[in-house]
Amino acid sequence: MSLQIGVNGYPFIVSNNGYILIHPDLRPVYQGFLKDNYNSVDFCEVELLDDGRGPREFSPEILQLRESLVNHTTGSTLGLKIRYHYDDMKRVASEKHNYYYAPLTGTPFTMGIALPEGYGDFTIKVVDTIKTFQQKGINIADYFNGNNWKIHPEWLYCKYHHAAHRTFSSLEEELLHFLEKMSSPDWKWSEQYEPLQEEVDPDTWTYLNSNDSINCKKKDIPEGEYYCDKDLLQLLVFDAQITDPVFRDERWIFRNKEEQELLENYNVTLRFVATQSGLTRWEHVQENEDSVIKGAEFGDLHKHTIEEAWYKSAVLQHEIEKDSFVFSVPFGAGDRDDILVTGSHAIFPRDGGLEAPGSVVGLQFHHSKMRSRFLSITSKIHVREGCPTCTDTCGSEEWECYVIDNNGYVVISENLNDTGRFFGEIEGAVMEAMKIEKIFRKIPIWDYQALRLDEVIKITSAASILMTPLYHLGWLVQWVIGEMIWLLYQTSLLAGGWSSASPSLPVEVIYEDYELGEEFEEDSSKEERERMEEKLSKMPNVTFIVYNESTPCDQKAFLYMLQQNLLPRDGVYKKNASHCSRPFHLRHIPYSNLVLVVVETLYPTCYRRLSVAPMEVYYNYSKYPCQKVQLNELPRRKRMGCFSDHPQEVDIKMCGDGNVASLSLAALFLSSLVLTTVQVLGH
Structure with a gap:
């Protein structure tokens, strides 16, 4: 599927109620825990039309698309300009999407695909390369030599139906096993699922009657049977054949002295390629082990190919400037010694005037080398042209020079601590001025699946037990009552009135080993917590627990995107002082996603800090989930068929009698006893 989509x-996949079952922006898990509302995320909450609307103001075009999906129809919706985030909600893009959808037969769900307009309309398809190699007697596995390659860990290439038939230490070993099998004369292609023998009418689809036998018409699969994605494997082998001559060795062998000098100037450590078929290959450049960052290999960190941020960015950049590279550094890298700059470039093969994204190639090199060359060059070039005696270079105190990427993150700065930071956190007024001048565009992103973490302090104290001895008597009475109730329940005296129609489920009971006392919970800021800890430290027999409590909420983040099509390709853009902003000069760095920003520091400015961090959205009405009430007014569709019974219902043994209303004298007596005891202890 991912091969065809690109x-x-x-x-x-959308349900008959408009909720998404599968979507790249569906985030059901937070820090390893399943969210409470993971299964009620609406389609219109994850598809944001780029039309400037505010939170919970869903676009009519998206609502119309949602209605078509809910109604189980087949069709398409073309040319919707969508804004979306990627790279852990740090980057934003805006492009037109084409939607195609159709119902999933026999289910209440509708499946669709979203393709970017233009480059998403075409894909790369190769001839039967595997058959050609087989006829020529070429061993396909020879194109996968060495350990400097990986395949996409979540894509299906070839697998056995019975996993226990053969185990493999890695996906790459499994792939090589099947590539060897392809050289066998009795090799055949088989799919994971057999095609449907007959179509099912979704309007008449129901459960089987109780008199019918359940027969899924599935054949028993013998041991050793396998299945493969033929199209994906064909393209994978093609990519391996094309890239093998370049990446056969684990070290880059220089073709000439000029190439070697160029790479050594920037201390390039690694080159790589990632293809649409899920193949990633890399090759270290320097023989010197000190030049290679210790730790995991590139393929272990970046093996998701078309889903990697540098892959997505390179393809988006190709739509703006075909020959350019995308450069990026890790967010918040600061003054680390091991910072690597990643540069990537998209390859679009052409055929008959049409093109499609086929792969991304790139380099990694040390940030320190790039920064030192930048400072060396800019300290010799004057900001003011025609003034060779002036001291207005980036090395002077009058100017601050930055190189920032197309989303506003600092790649190079005179202050090493700025590396990877959002430029608006450093020069907020200048960033605001660039937004006003339409150099950068500020794009709001609404997150309707967010969680707010509140710090809660739970305090326990044993002092109240000493002050109130009657608690011991209360515990004794509670224990006696509990034992009586449990005894009556075990002897079924209360079963007629207290039975449940649901089967018994295992219950986990957690006992805390502390003396029961006064407890309270409250949300505290850091300062309040410190004051409380100081106060509690002076009290004997006091313990406290600090933990985070999550609450669903809506959040917004303002992300920025460089308007590269509006930038002058030649010359310098100059902006005089205005409002809070200092004067600044800006110039696009050719063949890249970077711009050079030079700020005149001698001018006064009011401090204005801009942030890309998500912030909670507060509404005029009550708290969450009241803002989701309007979703109840959106169209929904009733389930198809009748679901009043099940053919195996007669075999159910765990049935209760909860539907019978009866009076239990034992329960009435015990309730009166408990109420009287509580009143006595309260006095």
């Missing part, structure tokens, strides 16, 4: 495209 980069920046995605599949999705």
